[in-house]
Amino acid sequence: MTPLPIVQHPDERLRRKATDLPLQRLADHEFQKFLDRMIETMFAAEGVGLAANQVGEPWNLAVVSTKDGPLVLINPKIIRRSLRKETSEEGCLSVPGVWGEVSRSILVKVTAYDRQEHKIDINAEGLFARIIQHEIDHLNGILIIDKAKNVREAGREKNNDL
Numbered sequence: 001m002t003p004l005p006i007v008q009h010p011d012e013r014l015r016r017k018a019t020d021l022p023l024q025r026l027a028d029h030e031f032q033k034f035l036d037r038m039i040e041t042m043f044a045a046e047g048v049g050l051a052a053n054q055v056g057e058p059w060n061l062a063v064v065s066t067k068d069g070p071l072v073l074i075n076p077k078i079i080r081r082s083l084r085k086e087t088s089e090e091g092c093l094s095v096p097g098v099w100g101e102v103s104r105s106i107l108v109k110v111t112a113y114d115r116q117e118h119k120i121d122i123n124a125e126g127l128f129a130r131i132i133q134h135e136i137d138h139l140n141g142i143l144i145i146d147k148a149k150n151v152r153e154a155g156r157e158k159n160n161d162l
Helices: 023-027 029-044 126-139
Strands: 049-051 061-066 069-081 085-090 098-105 107-113 119-125 149-153
Touching (some): 023 069, 029 061, 029 069, 049 126, 061 126, 069 126, 085 126, 098 126, 107 126, 119 126
Antiparallel strands (some): 049 061, 061 069, 069 107, 107 119
């Protein structure tokens, strides 16, 4: 398989709120191959997460790398967040060469469906919670450049006012 092309800022598709995926699509063999290609694309780009709009598709779905292997999240929703937050540096495959400090909840509870159409509840913490929040931001049309402080490009400081 060939990795999918990754959409890059300022492409307007990155700013659109994703549409919930009809679960019956999961029974389609071609759609399952698309999910495999999303996972392959994430790994080929050395990413830890990838939202559907980052490959030009409008669906509410993301793939995330975990210690147990790739996880497909269909129609994910954060249903609870910790008030306690942590600020850490993030980058993004759709905004290459740009890094910034983003504050995120250290714990999140997420509900979604997996690729077999099973409803799953995830209690994520630390880096796993950060990755999920980053991908769900994508699905809501939000990029790290909208949230990040101390944004810089490939080793040089960037003024947030520009």
